[in-house]
Amino acid sequence: MATSLNGKTAAVIAHAQALFDDLTFTAAREWKAAAPGRKVVGYMPIYVPREIIHAANMLPLGIVGGGDQLEVIHGDAYYQSYICRIPRSTIELGLSGRLDFVDGMLFPSICDVIRNLSGMWKLMFPNVYSRYFDVPQNYRDDIGGSFYVNELADLRNDLAQIRGRPITDDELRHSIEVYNENRRLIRDLYAFRAERPWQAPAAEVYLVVRAGLVLPVEEHSAMLRDYLAAARAEERPMRDNCRIVLTGVFCEQPPLNLIKSLELSGCYVVDDDLLLITRWLTADVPAQGDPIKNLALAFLHHSESTAAKYEPNQKEKGQHLVRAVKRSAAEGVIFACPSFCDPALLERPMLQHVLKDAGIPYIAFKYAENSGQMQPIREQAGTFADSIKLWSGA
Numbered sequence: 001m002a003t004s005l006n007g008k009t010a011a012v013i014a015h016a017q018a019l020f021d022d023l024t025f026t027a028a029r030e031w032k033a034a035a036p037g038r039k040v041v042g043y044m045p046i047y048v049p050r051e052i053i054h055a056a057n058m059l060p061l062g063i064v065g066g067g068d069q070l071e072v073i074h075g076d077a078y079y080q081s082y083i084c085r086i087p088r089s090t091i092e093l094g095l096s097g098r099l100d101f102v103d104g105m106l107f108p109s110i111c112d113v114i115r116n117l118s119g120m121w122k123l124m125f126p127n128v129y130s131r132y133f134d135v136p137q138n139y140r141d142d143i144g145g146s147f148y149v150n151e152l153a154d155l156r157n158d159l160a161q162i163r164g165r166p167i168t169d170d171e172l173r174h175s176i177e178v179y180n181e182n183r184r185l186i187r188d189l190y191a192f193r194a195e196r197p198w199q200a201p202a203a204e205v206y207l208v209v210r211a212g213l214v215l216p217v218e219e220h221s222a223m224l225r226d227y228l229a230a231a232r233a234e235e236r237p238m239r240d241n242c243r244i245v246l247t248g249v250f251c252e253q254p255p256l257n258l259i260k261s262l263e264l265s266g267c268y269v270v271d272d273d274l275l276l277i278t279r280w281l282t283a284d285v286p287a288q289g290d291p292i293k294n295l296a297l298a299f300l301h302h303s304e305s306t307a308a309k310y311e312p313n314q315k316e317k318g319q320h321l322v323r324a325v326k327r328s329a330a331e332g333v334i335f336a337c338p339s340f341c342d343p344a345l346l347e348r349p350m351l352q353h354v355l356k357d358a359g360i361p362y363i364a365f366k367y368a369e370n371s372g373q374m375q376p377i378r379e380q381a382g383t384f385a386d387s388i389k390l391w392s393g394a
């Protein structure tokens with residue numbers, strides 16, 4: 001991928017690729033070792049308020065499974081075969097010592113699998129702080145909002161105890177500002193790719209965004225700036241690809257080869273729900289006032305829609321996907337869901353229904369993080385791209 005790139009783009013991508021390949025999390029280990037008392041708190045998909053971890057001077061570390069390079073031996077013994085792979089490879093990461101430097105783990109309330117994993121983590125690693133991080137499914141300020149404010153306050157207190165002193169409001173406000181900037185840069189990157197997808201290939205964008213799971217947020221923002229500048233300056237040919245929105249990939253991540261295969265088969269990815277944590281909040285969180293309340297209100301009123309989030313308004317169900325298609329001028333949608341992923345696969349028929357009504361073409365397939373055979377996916381995506389070109393008369 002990097003051979004024909006200018007030096008700046010190639011350097012950013014090489015750095016991001018090295019972070020992606022490193023299953024022992026060397027960068028996070030080095031960050032922790034660089035000063036006494038530093039702590040690392042891991043989190044799983046989809047969303048945790050990283051601002052609170054950052055405000056405690058800790059490193060939030062995204063753990064999104066083992067990918068296609070990790071051989072899962074112990075993890076398979078903990079779970080039946082008919083569930084997704086991410087909990088098994090995460091257990092493998094833990095039992096093989098790859099996460100032995102992690103001081104805490106947060107398991108967001110996305111599905112039963114991750115909830116159960118939080119309990120298993122407590123049993124397996126009793127000396128590690130483990131928390132099932134619950135988020136509201138009621139979006140009224142006085143109900144779900146009150147619940148969530150308490151949940152955030154509990155997390156703040158827990159982390160304060162681990163570091164040995166309170167987390168101040170000013171520390172939280174500073175962290176909110178730092179993450180606002182990071183989210184703005186990622187929004188810029190997504191907007192740039194939607195406008196000129198040949199200048200920012202999906203696999204590159206993925207690697208650069210994913211680096212944000214393991215780097216301190218300040219370093220990651222610098223990387224995003226570097227990549228945006230380099231990608232804008234890059235001369236790349238525009239291909240006759242169709243433009244698609246990729247959805248369903250919010251938890252267990254597809255292999256990098258799958259993302260590359262989509263583009264090789266003639267599809268430009270112009271929007272996706274990969275690594276949603278990095279842009280879960282869709283607007284800046286106010287940095288003035290009560291920071292915990294501001295984080296809670298941002299979750300209630302300015303957060304992404306996804307299968308793991310309750311949508312009380314039936315008319316609104318799936319409209320986020322229609323809006324994503326229009327916003328990014330996409331011509332179709334590819335549903336790619338992890339095998340056995342209850343939230344994604346239960347949601348998919350409802351979303352397909354909405355797309356059908358809106359006249360938006362789609363295809364669907366499943367994957368696992370270690371899927372190796374890309375030819376069927378290339379064929380399916382290539383045929384989809386061709387048929388869109390045919391229907392549109394281009």
Ligand code: SF4
Pocket residue numbers: 084085086087110111112113114251252338340341342343344
């Ligand atoms: S891939 Fe789906 S089923 Fe598996 S842990 Fe993630 S959300 Fe749950």
